[in-house]
Every structure is written in C-alpha cells, then in structure tokens.
C-alpha cells in the first residue's frame with residue numbers, strides 16, 4: 001500500500017485544493033498548502049453544513065410526500081364530484097322522459113273524455129263506449145303510477161361520498177305536484 005508512485009490528492013481537496021501528485025511528494029505539498037493548514041479549522045464547519053443539508057433534504061422529502069398524498073385525495077374528490085354530476089344528469093334525463101310521458105297521457109285522457117258520445121246508443125257503439133271507458137281507466141291508473149314515481153324521484157337525495165360536510169344534491173328541475 002505504501003507505493004510511492006501512487007497518485008494522491010491533497011487532504012484539503014474538500015476545500016478546493018486541486019493538487020494531485022505522487023504519494024512521496026504529499027508531505028512537501030501539505031507543508032506549503034494554506035488550505036491543508038486551514039483544513040482542521042474548517043472541518044467541523046463543513047461537517048455541520050453537510051448535516052444541515054441532509055436534514056433539509058429529509059424535511060423537503062417528507063413535505064413532498066405529504067403534497068403527493070394531498071394531490072391524490074384531491075384527485076379522488078374530483079372523480080367523486082364528476083360521478084355525482086353524472087348521476088344528477090341521468091336523473092334529470094329520466095325526469096324529463098317521465099314528464100313527457102305524463103303530458104302525452106294527459107292529452108290522451110282529455111281527447112277520450114271530450115269525444116262526442118253517440119245518443120242513439122246502438123249495441124255496437126255502446127260496446128265501443130265501454131272499451132273507451134276501460135282505456136280511460138287504465139290510462140288514469142298509469143298516469144297515477146307515473147305521478148307517484150316522479151314524487152319519489154323528487155324526494156331522492158344524493159349524498160357526496162368521501163366528504164366531511166354532508167352536502168346534499170337535490171334535483172332542481174323536477175316539477176312539483
């Protein structure tokens with residue numbers, strides 16, 4: 001290991017002394033190197049600096065991980081919100097369909113109720129009237145069912161998952177009966 005031709009650097013290399021040379025010339029250099037003379041004085045300061053750097057690095061690493069977690073939570077919340085909006089839109093669409101259906105049935109009922117009746121009451125027209133009565137009753141029943149369904153939908157509320165606040169969404173465009 002005591003190979004005198006081996007190249008070494010100055011012990012003050014960490015203080016930016018750029019000297020390198022054969023091992024047997026090191027002693028001569030160190031005696032004339034200002035940085036090597038100052039080295040013992042600066043060593044604790046340098047060590048302290050490196051420790052601070054490590055500490056700061058660890059602190060930043062923890063902060064970074066915390067921020068990443070917060071970002072993930074925000075992402076999940078955003079996804080949940082989008083799902084709620086989607087649910088709400090689907091619900092609104094269904095409500096509109098039901099409203100159209102009710103309007104169609106209401107028009108049908110009005111048309112059947114205002115149809116002129118035949119006063120001569122021939123057997124044929126009498127059975128026709130009976131059929132119309134049955135149709136009208138069945139339509140009224142359907143209309144009532146739709147009405148109940150709409151009221152149920154209006155009462156339905158969607159809770160927001162993954163939130164502390166108990167936010168509630170209520171469809172606003174539902175016609176009230």
Ligand SMILES: [Zn+2]
Nearest residue numbers: 010017019033
């Ligand atoms: Zn040196």
